Amino acid sequence: MGSATLRYFCYGCLFTSVTWTLLLFIYFNFSEETQSFKYVPIKGFEPQKPFPKKFYPRFVRGSVHVPEPQHKDSNPLGNGAKNSVEGDAEFSPEMGMIFNEQDQEVRDLGYQKHAFNMLISNRLGYHRDVPDTRDPKCKEKSYPPDLPHASIVICFYNEALSALLRTVHGVLDRTPSYLLHEIILVDDNSELDDLKEHLGVYISKNLPNKIKLVRNEKREGLIRGRMIGASHATGKVLVFLDSHCEVNKLWIQPLLTPIRESRRTVVCPVIDIISADTLTYSSSPVVRGGFNWGLHFKWDLVPLSELEGPEGATSPIKSPTMAGGLFAMDREYFNELGQYDSGMDIWGGENLEISFRIWMCGGKLLIIPCSRVGHIFRKRRPYGSPGGRDTMAHNSLRLAHVWMDDYKEQYFALRPELRNRSYGNITDRVELRKKLNCESFKWYLDNIYPEMQISGPNAKPQPPVFFNRGQKRPKTLQRGRFGV
Numbered sequence: 158m159g160s161a162t163l164r165y166f167c168y169g170c171l172f173t174s175v176t177w178t179l180l181l182f183i184y185f186n187f188s189e190e191t192q193s194f195k196y197v198p199i200k201g202f203e204p205q206k207p208f209p210k211k212f213y214p215r216f217v218r219g220s221v222h223v224p225e226p227q228h229k230d231s232n233p234l235g236n237g238a239k240n241s242v243e244g245d246a247e248f249s250p251e252m253g254m255i256f257n258e259q260d261q262e263v264r265d266l267g268y269q270k271h272a273f274n275m276l277i278s279n280r281l282g283y284h285r286d287v288p289d290t291r292d293p294k295c296k297e298k299s300y301p302p303d304l305p306h307a308s309i310v311i312c313f314y315n316e317a318l319s320a321l322l323r324t325v326h327g328v329l330d331r332t333p334s335y336l337l338h339e340i341i342l343v344d345d346n347s348e349l350d351d352l353k354e355h356l357g358v359y360i361s362k363n364l365p366n367k368i369k370l371v372r373n374e375k376r377e378g379l380i381r382g383r384m385i386g387a388s389h390a391t392g393k394v395l396v397f398l399d400s401h402c403e404v405n406k407l408w409i410q411p412l413l414t415p416i417r418e419s420r421r422t423v424v425c426p427v428i429d430i431i432s433a434d435t436l437t438y439s440s441s442p443v444v445r446g447g448f449n450w451g452l453h454f455k456w457d458l459v460p461l462s463e464l465e466g467p468e469g470a471t472s473p474i475k476s477p478t479m480a481g482g483l484f485a486m487d488r489e490y491f492n493e494l495g496q497y498d499s500g501m502d503i504w505g506g507e508n509l510e511i512s513f514r515i516w517m518c519g520g521k522l523l524i525i526p527c528s529r530v531g532h533i534f535r536k537r538r539p540y541g542s543p544g545g546r547d548t549m550a551h552n553s554l555r556l557a558h559v560w561m562d563d564y565k566e567q568y569f570a571l572r573p574e575l576r577n578r579s580y581g582n583i584t585d586r587v588e589l590r591k592k593l594n595c596e597s598f599k600w601y602l603d604n605i606y607p608e609m610q611i612s613g614p615n616a617k618p619q620p621p622v623f624f625n626r627g628q629k630r631p632k633t634l635q636r637g638r639f640g641v
């Protein structure tokens with residue numbers, strides 16, 4: 158009798174635990190929260206499919222808020238999952254999981270306001286290691302000890318606080334202190350609450366004195382914003398970064414070295430890709446900047462002739478244009494060369510304008526393969542311009558009229574509606590071009606960008622261009638990788 162009771166008791170326990178296991182299994186595998194991940198493209202997983210079952214959560218965690226000051230190795234999930242990655246970037250799927258409504262809200266708000274996954278950005282915190290994406294030969298290079306020190310200028314408008322502070326801490330963590338003269342943050346009159354008092358308090362309480370915050374009283378746009386930042390700078394070299402970047406190992410020494418050799422050399426790092434959906438950091442191929450007659454920036458493969466030197470793929474590469482966001486330049490040279498066109502508004506075109514100006518007025522623009530900086534590539538620009546104006550067209554018109562001589566007709570052939578559009582006063586910029594004794598646009602095309610195809614009556618046969626044979630067309634060569 159006793160043993161039968163014990164047997165039924167054991168069966169009962171077994172039945173209860175099996176039922177609970179089943180119920181929990183169904184809850185975690187088929188709840189709406191976990192299903193929402195199927196829309197998050199994860200590197201290495203097929204899009205539109207849910208995570209493999211083994212990555213589903215086993216228990217529910219609290220929400221993650223934008224963290225308070227963090228030490229280098231802390232992880233806001235508090236679960237031992239690594240923020241850092243060695244070698245190839247691996248995504249920890251837990252980082253993107255939604256455990257409760259608040260997580261869902263942060264994620265939705267992030268996509269809406271910043272066009273990237275703010276939930277993951279917040280969870281990554283302010284410090285993370287990134288994979289060393291440099292060519293192995295870069296590790297054998299050494300740099301002079303007496304490099305000029307740098308002022309880093311970072312303009313931001315309504316940036317996600319975690320992305321902005323990861324940009325700042327990344328610079329602090331991976332730049333030797335003697336080369337970092339200061340970081341100047343220019344708030345372009347952001348409206349988001351946590352960029353107001355909270356950011357000011359965070360900086361004064363937790364960051365060294367060399368981090369300065371300048372607030373614009375009205376929205377200026379990134380072009381005048383950078384000029385304002387540069388006017389506060391006192392370092393020998395200016396380094397401009399977007400507010401959602403992560404610098405890589407030994408990033409600044411290779412940029413400062415060519416500037417030390419020649420103050421008229423302007424340099425850009427290779428821009429690695431930080432995914433907007435997963436925040437994974439991955440390597441970009443070494444490509445160079447070009448443009449098309451619509452005056453859009455584009456990436457081009459590097460001609461073989463540029464790769465044939467003794468240092469091969471690690472030597473600086475001449476680039477006809479820059480992407481715009483990430484570059485370094487001697488500060489006095491920046492001023493001499495006319496800074497930027499202050500008549501340009503909000504976003505667009507300034508990168509081609511400064512590129513043409515550098516080459517046409519006696520400078521040099523190089524991409525430095527051993528310097529790498531990651532940038533969050535969003536699928537759309539998350540902000541507009543006051544009055545919804547097309548600032549890209551306005552800025553492009555200004556640069557076409559100042560720098561492109563008769564070749565501006567190529568632009569108007571594609572954009573006839575802009576031919577009679579007003580573009581403000583360009584007298585100062587035309588005078589600057591004269592004062593600096595700059596070359597013609599034809600000189601630029603013949604000598605710096607002979608690959609540019611000219612359509613219409615000016616067309617002439619193009620010299621053959623040899624690209625790396627068999628090289629797969631890199632993803633970054635697609636148009637529209639920068640903003641929209």
Ligand code: UD2
Binds near residue numbers: 398401481640
């Ligand atoms: C690319 C460049 C960007 C700029 C732009 C053309 C890279 C990686 N990025 O677009 O630097 O050259 O092409 O103009 O090469 N910002 C302000 N005020 C504004 C608007 C933007 O401060 O009114 C800030 C913004 O927060 C960011 C930076 O300017 O830190 C660049 O803006 P973006 O990230 O929207 O530009 P992006 O990367 O699409």
Ligand code: MN
Binds near residue numbers: 399482532533
């Ligand atoms: Mn950007």
